[in-house]
Amino acid sequence: MATQRPADHPTIPAPKIGVLLLNLGTPDATDYWSMRRYLSEFLSDRRVIETNPVIWQAILQGIILSTRPQKSGRNYERIWDKAENDSPLRVISRRQAQKLQTRLGERVIVDFGMRYGNPSTASRLEALEKAGCHKILLVPLYPQYSAPTTATANDKAFEALGKMRWQPAVxxxxxxxxxxxxxxxxxxxxxxxxxxxxxxxxxxLTSYHGMPKTYLMAGDPYYCQCLKTTRLVREHLGWPDEKLMVTFQSRFGPTEWLRPYTDETLMALPGQGKKKIAVVAPAFSVDCIETLEEIAITGREQFEHAGGEKFAYISCLNDSEGGMAMLEALVRKELGGWI
Known part of the structure; x- marks a missing residue:
């Protein structure tokens, strides 16, 4: 005889498989306090800033967050999606999740979460667990591994999983x-x-997000994986070495970062006779502040001010047909044995 459940036993949904797309994050708005909350969380991550936290927090809370939120807010305003009243990163990430859901079918539940800001990784893992996902695939949308991106995205997920009573397989x-x-x-x-x-x-130019050189020397494989990405793409295209260059953007603070720097390269190329260029950002799966403002707007201004004549930014893969077909193939490979 089958065992009867107690009358007050909670409802258990049918087992599902969850896929959680993970990306960096974005502020909720461009005002000072929204920017400050976001930047405080982002720049307090020990995976991102490895400086002694006692010293760093005094600098961050006392100096940086007094001025940087205003500047960052103005930059976000330049690329804010007015139609959606949201940041492009969140808008495109939502579309990626929706399109991947269509491709994978009803047995799988696809969602997206952010390491910093909303929707939080913890909230989406909780939602997937409540929906009956006993198996969850975490998908950090970073083609190249680095501790400040892939590792911290997984860290945040594991932190949330550590608080669950009924923890899914991951x-x-x-x-x-x-x-x-x-x-x-x-x-x-x-x-x-x-x-x-x-x-x-x-x-x-293949412009990758940079990192302090000390991270490379400590063993982070990111730099080497960026170089290999561009080499593999160059070989696939059949282009000569000088046609596809590697640079690194978004440096922060006085320490040396991975070189060559994108901004310095943009300002130097016209003087070398290279006055027509295009830029692509292979470290980003979704267009965001670092691509739409730092490269497509400010990078163009730097290049043209230095004498450049033609500039183009080539978008990230985003939710394009090719990008989604690639993402589906990668996710299905990792779901092997589950679906």
Whole structure:
């Protein structure tokens, strides 16, 4: 005879498989306090800033957060999605989750979460668990691994999982920079982006988010994976070495970061006779402040001010057909044995 459940036993939903897309994060708005909350969380992460926290917090809370929220807020205003009244990162991430849900079908529940800001990783893991997801795949959307991106995204998820009474089985998707389908998709997006221009670039920059050089020396593989990404794409395209360059952007503070710097390169190229360029950002799966403002707007201004004549920014893969086909293939591979 089957055992009867107590009358007050909680309802248990049918088992599902969860897929949680993870990205960096974004402020909720561009005002001072929204920016301050976001920047405080972001810049307090020990994976991002490895300086002694006692010293760093005094600098962060006392100096940086007194002025940086206003500047960052103005930069966000330049790229804010007015139609959605939201940041492009959150708007596009939502579309990615919706399109992947359609591709994977009803047995899988797809959601997205942010390491900093909303929707929080913890809130989305809780939602997936309540929906009956006894198995969850964490998908950090960073093609190249680094401690300040992939590792901290997983850290935040594990922190939330550590508070759950009924903890689901969990897998994490690894960096995918050398997966053939990623290399092919990225190469095709670059080739299509260049073909759509009304000029032939003298050079195409692959601009990656930077990190302090000390992180590389401590063993972070990010730098090497960035170089390999560009090499694999260059070989796929059949381009000469000088056609596809590697640079690093978004440096912060006085320490030395990975070189060559994107901004310095943009300002130097016109003087070298390279006055027509295109830029792509392979470290980002979704267009955000670092691509739409730092590269597409400020980078263009720096290049043109230095004498550049033609500038183009080639968008991230975002929720494009090719990008979603690639993401579906990678996720299905990691779900092997589950679906």
């Amino acid at each position: 897998r994490t998707m690894p960096a995918y920079f050398e997966e053939p389908i990623y290399v092919e998709t990225l190469a095709r997006s670059i080739a299509d982006g260049v073909a759509a221009l009304d000029f032939e670039p003298d050079v195409v």
